[in-house]
Amino acid sequence: MPLIKAESLKVGTLRELLRERDLSTKGTKAELVTRLIEGAGTDEFDIEDESNELKLLRDVVSSLAATVESLSKKIDSKSEKHNSDIPKKIVSDDHFNHSHSIRDIVELLPDFEPTKTSSLTAKAFIQRVRQLATAYNWNEAAVVFAVQTKLNGPAKLWFDSCGLIFENLKDFAEALESEFPHVENEADIHFRMSSYIRKPTEPVLDFFYRVYAEGRKGQTSDAAIIQYIRRGLNHGPLQNAIAPLNFQTTNELLDAVNRFLANRQRLPEASQRKPENDGHFEPIKKLTATPVKNANRVCYNCFKPGHISVNCPQPQRLERCAKCSKTGHTTEFCKSVLPASRNINQVVSDGMPDQVSRETGRITKNILLDDMVVDAFIDPGSDRTLVRESVARNSIPCDPIILKGFAGGSFVCDKKINAVITIDECVVNAVIYVVNDNLIPNALLLGSDVLLSKNRRMIIDSDGCRFETIKPLNIKPETELSSNEKRQFNEMITEFRQCFAETIPEMGRCQTKQMDIQLIHDKPIQSRAYRIPLAKRQVVDRIVQELLDNEIIRHSNSTYSSPIVLVKKQNGEDRLCVDYRAINEATRKRPYPMPTVDEIMSQIADSTYFITLDLFSGYYQIELTESSKQYTAFITHNGQYEFNVMPFGLVNAPMEFQSVISGIIRKMKSKRVINYIDEVIIGCRDIAEGMDLLRELLTILKNEGLTLRPSKCTFFARKIEFLGHTVSENGIMPGTCKINAVVNFPTPTSITEVRSFLGLTGFFRKFVQNYALIAKPLTSLLRNQIREFKWTEECEIAFNLLKKHLSEEPVLALYKPTSFHEVHTDASMIGLAGILMQSEDQLTWRAVFYYSRQCSDAEQKYHSNELEVLAIVESLERFRLYLLGKRFRVITDCNAISSTKTTTPLNHRVARWWLKLQEYDFEVTHRSGSRMHHVDALSRKPAEPSAHPNTVADLIMVVEINENDWLASMQRQDPVLKGIIDVLSGKTQSTQESQLKTDYKLKNGRLMRRLGSDLKFVVPNPVRWRVVRSHHDDVGHPGCEKTLARLRDYFWFPMMRRYVKSYLASCVECCFNKIPTGKREGKMYFEEIEPIPFRCLHIDHLGPFPRSRKGNYHIIAISDPLIL
Incomplete structure (x- = not known):
C-alpha cells in the first residue's frame, strides 16, 4: 500500500492511529493531525496499519461498489420503464437517463441532524429514504451505505462511536429511531402554532400550508388549525372576508382563500389598491345582469364559476354547526353535549351573550328586538344593522343596496324590517336589512347606524359592552346669538358631546402625553403616616373604592409611601389628600418656559368675543408612566395604593399640565388661541370665526382624549379677566382686582x-x-x-x-415671568393680606398685585400662627397664575412659619391648608414686623369682606393617610395565628382545616374572625394590652362595657371580657379617680407599735396587673412598721 499524508486521512482513521499510540483523540482534525505527526515522527502513514474493523469496512465498501456497478447496468436497461411509472413530482426525468452512482444517491437523500428544529425527525427521515429507494429501485446495501453519509451533528457522532455495521435498512432504522426518538406533546405544537404570524411578503398559501403541516404533526383537529390560521393571517381584507363564514374542515377554508385570491387577481389595479371589504354599503338605482363581468366569478353557494351566489339556481346552503355538524344553527346556539374529555387541540369558542371572545375578538350581547330576545354581534365598522332572514318578521321590500365585504364579494339586499331595538334601557327605532342566515355570525348584526345613534354612547371593555343615553348639555352663550348661529352652536356641542364631562366616569384621558417623575436619588421614601380616627376609616374605604372604580388609583406594592390627610369640605363631605412634601423634595424639578404676558395679550388684543375653556379635573386626565406610579404610593388601613394618573400635590404637575395644553394650542392653525397654565382662551372678531376656531379646538381635544367641564366654560363673552387684566373689544386694561386692596382702603x-x-x-x-x-x-x-x-x-x-x-x-409694575418675585404676607385678627412683589435685580422691589380680606368670626379665634399660614395659603392661591412653575420667596413676620414646610406631623388645620401649596416651588423667609408695615396695613384694613374660599378638599381629589399596619405583622409573629394563616393560605395541611376555614378568613393578608356575617381583626396575644389601652386609656377611661363595645366593633381575641376586666382593674388612673362599687372600706385601725422587730406586720396586695414574664400578675407588699 502506498504511503498517505496525514492531512489526507479521515478523522476516524486519525483517531484509530492515535489510539494505537495511546494518544488523545479529542480535538479538531488539524489538532489530531499535529498530535499524530508529533507522536509518530512522520507525516506519512501506511494504510496497512489500520485496525481490523477498518479493514472489514473497506471490504464491505468494495463489495458494495461492485454491487452498485452491476445495479447501474440494470437501471440503464430499465430506465424507460421506471420513467413511466414514477410520479413527476417525485423526481425529474433526468434521473433515469443515466446510471445512479453512490454520489447520485447521496445527493438525493435528505440530511438528518436532530439538533436542528428544521430537520426531519428520525422516523420521517427513514420514511423519506424508503420512499426514494422504492421510487428509484435502489439496492438496499447501497442505500444503507449512502444514508450513513447524511448523518450530521449528534447523529454522526453516534454512528462513529457505536461500532456497528448495518447490513440492511431495517436494522439501521430501528437503531436510529431508538437512539433519536421524537418526543413532542400536543401542547408544544399548539404553542408553536399560536406564534405563527404571516410575514408581509409571505404568500398566503405558503402560510396556510406552514400552519397546516405543523398541525398535522400532532394530529391537531381541523377546528384548531382553522383558528390558528385565522389568527395569524395578517391580511386585513382576507380576514374580514372570511370572518362571518364558518368552516368545518381545512379544505373549506382553503377553498375560500383560493376564491378570494382568484377574485382579487381579476379586479382592476385601482380596486386592489382600495379593498372592497371596507364594510360600507352603497345604494343602487337599478340592478342589471352582467354575465361578462361575472363570467370568471365563483359562486359561494355552489362553488361553480359563471355567476354569483345571489343568482345561484341551486338552493342556498344552510349554515352548519362546527360542534355537532348539523345545519340550521351555529356553535353558539348548539344544544349538543360535548364529550367528557376535551383534547387540548379542540379550540371551541362558546360565545356567551355580552361577552368578548378572546380567540376572535368578537363582542356579542343579548338585546331586545321588538318583543324578542336575540343574540347580537357588535360591529361598529358596519354602516348598517343586519338581521338573519330566519329571525326577521314582517319584512318589506326596499330599494336594493349592495353590501360589500363578505368574502371579498358583495351581496344585494332588497328586504328590510322596521323594529324597535332595546339595549341596556336605550331604545332605538331602527331600519334593519335582511340577509341570508349564513352571512352574519349571529341572529343580529348591530352596525354604526344604531350603535352611534344620536345621544347614545357605547362603552367597550373586557367584560363586553354597555350602552348609555348621553345627557344633553345645557350650555348658553354669554352673547345673544341669532337663531341660525344658536342652531349651529347647539349642533356643534352635540357633535362633540364626548369632549365634555360632568362626572368622573365621563372624564377623558390624554392619549399623547404621560407624566414622568424623576428622583435625584434611589433611596425609598417612606414618610410616617398620620393617624386617622377609627370612625373615619369607613370614609377612607369608600373614597378609595370610588377611586379604584374609576381607575384613578390601583393597588400597589411600592417601596415608597406618603401619608394621607382626611379633609372636610364646606358641604361637610370628606376628601382624602396626599402629603407629597417628602417626594417633592427628592423630585428633579422640571423647568418649563412660561410665555410673557405681553406676548399672550397681543394675540387676542383686537378680539370682539372671547371663549374660555376649563378642563374637567385636568390633572386626572394625564396618566403617569408605569415607572412613575410607584412614587405616588400611599397606605391606608386596608392596603397600599398608587395613582394611575397625575395627582394634585406633585411639584412638577403644573409644568406637565402646561406642556399638555401648550401642545394642543400649537396644533391650532390660528394664533388667536392662547393659554396660561390651565386657562385656555379663544379670541375672535365675529361669531363665525369663533365657531370655526371652537370646532377646530374641540376636534383636537377629541383626538387627544381630553374633556372639558361645561360649567366652568364661557362662550362668546364680551369681557373677561385674565392675568390681572380686563380684556374686551375696547382693548386691554389693567384689572381692578389687583389694586382693590389699595383703592378700597378705608x-x-x-x-x-x-x-x-x-x-x-x-x-x-x-x-x-x-x-x-x-x-x-x-x-x-x-x-x-x-x-x-x-x-x-x-x-x-x-x-x-x-x-x-x-x-x-x-x-405698580406689569408682571414679567422672567423677573424675581416675592410674596409678602401678614395676618391679624381683623384680616389677611398679601402683596406680590417683583424685582429685576433683587434690590429694588415693586408691587404687582395687592390682596386683602377680612377674617370671619371663626377665623378670628385662630392662633396667630394659623392665621399667618392662612394668609400665605390664600395669597398664593390669589397669585397662582403668576407663581406656578417658578421659584419664589414668601416673606412673613412669623418665625414659626419658616419651619412649617418641613414639620411632620403638622397640626391638622395647618396640614389641610398646607396641602394646597404642594404644587408651588418656594421658600419661607422670616422678616421682622418693623420691616413689614406695608402688608401689615392691608391686613388691619382689609378691602374685601370675609368669605369662605374653596377648601383644600374642594380643590383636591387626591388621597392619603394612615398608620403602619403593625397588627398584621404581629399576627405573623404569633406562632398560633401564623399556623392558622399558613393553613388558610394552603402552605400547610391540618386535620382542623375545615373548622379553621369556618371560623377564620384571610382578607388582604390579614387574619379575620368570622362572627355571623361580620369579620373582626384577630389580635395577637403580645399586643392585646396595646389595643385595649388605645380603646380605654386614649378615649377617657370608659367602663368595662363601653370598652368592650368599642373593641368588638373591630377586633376579636379569646376571653376578651376577662382580659378587659383584668386590665381595667389594674388601671392606676381608674383605681385612683373612680369610686368602686359595693361596700365602702372601713377606716384603718392604728395601734401602738411595740419596739420589737416583726411583732406587727402590715400586709397588702395590688393587682391584677398584666401577666409578667414569670407568670405573675399580683403584688403582695409586706412591711414592718418598726422599720418604717
Whole structure:
C-alpha cells in the first residue's frame, strides 16, 4: 500500500492511529493531525496499519461498489420503464437517463441532524429514504451505505462511536429511531402554532400550508388549525372576508382563500389598491345582469364559476354547526353535549351573550328586538344593522343596496324590517336589512347606524359592552346669538358631546402625553403616616373604592409611601389628600418656559368675543408612566395604593399640565388661541370665526382624549379677566382686582390707622415723586403735640393722592415671568393680606398685585400662627397664575412659619391648608414686623369682606393617610395565628382545616374572625394590652362595657371580657379617680407599735396587673412598721 499524508486521512482513521499510540483523540482534525505527526515522527502513514474493523469496512465498501456497478447496468436497461411509472413530482426525468452512482444517491437523500428544529425527525427521515429507494429501485446495501453519509451533528457522532455495521435498512432504522426518538406533546405544537404570524411578503398559501403541516404533526383537529390560521393571517381584507363564514374542515377554508385570491387577481389595479371589504354599503338605482363581468366569478353557494351566489339556481346552503355538524344553527346556539374529555387541540369558542371572545375578538350581547330576545354581534365598522332572514318578521321590500365585504364579494339586499331595538334601557327605532342566515355570525348584526345613534354612547371593555343615553348639555352663550348661529352652536356641542364631562366616569384621558417623575436619588421614601380616627376609616374605604372604580388609583406594592390627610369640605363631605412634601423634595424639578404676558395679550388684543375653556379635573386626565406610579404610593388601613394618573400635590404637575395644553394650542392653525397654565382662551372678531376656531379646538381635544367641564366654560363673552387684566373689544386694561386692596382702603379714623396707612405707602416712597410733600398733612397728625385727631380736607386730598400713586406705575409694575418675585404676607385678627412683589435685580422691589380680606368670626379665634399660614395659603392661591412653575420667596413676620414646610406631623388645620401649596416651588423667609408695615396695613384694613374660599378638599381629589399596619405583622409573629394563616393560605395541611376555614378568613393578608356575617381583626396575644389601652386609656377611661363595645366593633381575641376586666382593674388612673362599687372600706385601725422587730406586720396586695414574664400578675407588699 502506498504511503498517505496525514492531512489526507479521515478523522476516524486519525483517531484509530492515535489510539494505537495511546494518544488523545479529542480535538479538531488539524489538532489530531499535529498530535499524530508529533507522536509518530512522520507525516506519512501506511494504510496497512489500520485496525481490523477498518479493514472489514473497506471490504464491505468494495463489495458494495461492485454491487452498485452491476445495479447501474440494470437501471440503464430499465430506465424507460421506471420513467413511466414514477410520479413527476417525485423526481425529474433526468434521473433515469443515466446510471445512479453512490454520489447520485447521496445527493438525493435528505440530511438528518436532530439538533436542528428544521430537520426531519428520525422516523420521517427513514420514511423519506424508503420512499426514494422504492421510487428509484435502489439496492438496499447501497442505500444503507449512502444514508450513513447524511448523518450530521449528534447523529454522526453516534454512528462513529457505536461500532456497528448495518447490513440492511431495517436494522439501521430501528437503531436510529431508538437512539433519536421524537418526543413532542400536543401542547408544544399548539404553542408553536399560536406564534405563527404571516410575514408581509409571505404568500398566503405558503402560510396556510406552514400552519397546516405543523398541525398535522400532532394530529391537531381541523377546528384548531382553522383558528390558528385565522389568527395569524395578517391580511386585513382576507380576514374580514372570511370572518362571518364558518368552516368545518381545512379544505373549506382553503377553498375560500383560493376564491378570494382568484377574485382579487381579476379586479382592476385601482380596486386592489382600495379593498372592497371596507364594510360600507352603497345604494343602487337599478340592478342589471352582467354575465361578462361575472363570467370568471365563483359562486359561494355552489362553488361553480359563471355567476354569483345571489343568482345561484341551486338552493342556498344552510349554515352548519362546527360542534355537532348539523345545519340550521351555529356553535353558539348548539344544544349538543360535548364529550367528557376535551383534547387540548379542540379550540371551541362558546360565545356567551355580552361577552368578548378572546380567540376572535368578537363582542356579542343579548338585546331586545321588538318583543324578542336575540343574540347580537357588535360591529361598529358596519354602516348598517343586519338581521338573519330566519329571525326577521314582517319584512318589506326596499330599494336594493349592495353590501360589500363578505368574502371579498358583495351581496344585494332588497328586504328590510322596521323594529324597535332595546339595549341596556336605550331604545332605538331602527331600519334593519335582511340577509341570508349564513352571512352574519349571529341572529343580529348591530352596525354604526344604531350603535352611534344620536345621544347614545357605547362603552367597550373586557367584560363586553354597555350602552348609555348621553345627557344633553345645557350650555348658553354669554352673547345673544341669532337663531341660525344658536342652531349651529347647539349642533356643534352635540357633535362633540364626548369632549365634555360632568362626572368622573365621563372624564377623558390624554392619549399623547404621560407624566414622568424623576428622583435625584434611589433611596425609598417612606414618610410616617398620620393617624386617622377609627370612625373615619369607613370614609377612607369608600373614597378609595370610588377611586379604584374609576381607575384613578390601583393597588400597589411600592417601596415608597406618603401619608394621607382626611379633609372636610364646606358641604361637610370628606376628601382624602396626599402629603407629597417628602417626594417633592427628592423630585428633579422640571423647568418649563412660561410665555410673557405681553406676548399672550397681543394675540387676542383686537378680539370682539372671547371663549374660555376649563378642563374637567385636568390633572386626572394625564396618566403617569408605569415607572412613575410607584412614587405616588400611599397606605391606608386596608392596603397600599398608587395613582394611575397625575395627582394634585406633585411639584412638577403644573409644568406637565402646561406642556399638555401648550401642545394642543400649537396644533391650532390660528394664533388667536392662547393659554396660561390651565386657562385656555379663544379670541375672535365675529361669531363665525369663533365657531370655526371652537370646532377646530374641540376636534383636537377629541383626538387627544381630553374633556372639558361645561360649567366652568364661557362662550362668546364680551369681557373677561385674565392675568390681572380686563380684556374686551375696547382693548386691554389693567384689572381692578389687583389694586382693590389699595383703592378700597378705608379713610383713617384714628392716629393708629394713619400710621398704618403711611406704613403701606412708605414702603414704596422711592417710586412716588415728592412723597414727603404729598404725605405732609398725614404725617402732621402723628406729631406728639397734636393730641386731638382731626381729619381735614388736605388730609383727604393727600390720602386719595397716595392711593392713586400706589395703584399705577411706577409703583405698580406689569408682571414679567422672567423677573424675581416675592410674596409678602401678614395676618391679624381683623384680616389677611398679601402683596406680590417683583424685582429685576433683587434690590429694588415693586408691587404687582395687592390682596386683602377680612377674617370671619371663626377665623378670628385662630392662633396667630394659623392665621399667618392662612394668609400665605390664600395669597398664593390669589397669585397662582403668576407663581406656578417658578421659584419664589414668601416673606412673613412669623418665625414659626419658616419651619412649617418641613414639620411632620403638622397640626391638622395647618396640614389641610398646607396641602394646597404642594404644587408651588418656594421658600419661607422670616422678616421682622418693623420691616413689614406695608402688608401689615392691608391686613388691619382689609378691602374685601370675609368669605369662605374653596377648601383644600374642594380643590383636591387626591388621597392619603394612615398608620403602619403593625397588627398584621404581629399576627405573623404569633406562632398560633401564623399556623392558622399558613393553613388558610394552603402552605400547610391540618386535620382542623375545615373548622379553621369556618371560623377564620384571610382578607388582604390579614387574619379575620368570622362572627355571623361580620369579620373582626384577630389580635395577637403580645399586643392585646396595646389595643385595649388605645380603646380605654386614649378615649377617657370608659367602663368595662363601653370598652368592650368599642373593641368588638373591630377586633376579636379569646376571653376578651376577662382580659378587659383584668386590665381595667389594674388601671392606676381608674383605681385612683373612680369610686368602686359595693361596700365602702372601713377606716384603718392604728395601734401602738411595740419596739420589737416583726411583732406587727402590715400586709397588702395590688393587682391584677398584666401577666409578667414569670407568670405573675399580683403584688403582695409586706412591711414592718418598726422599720418604717
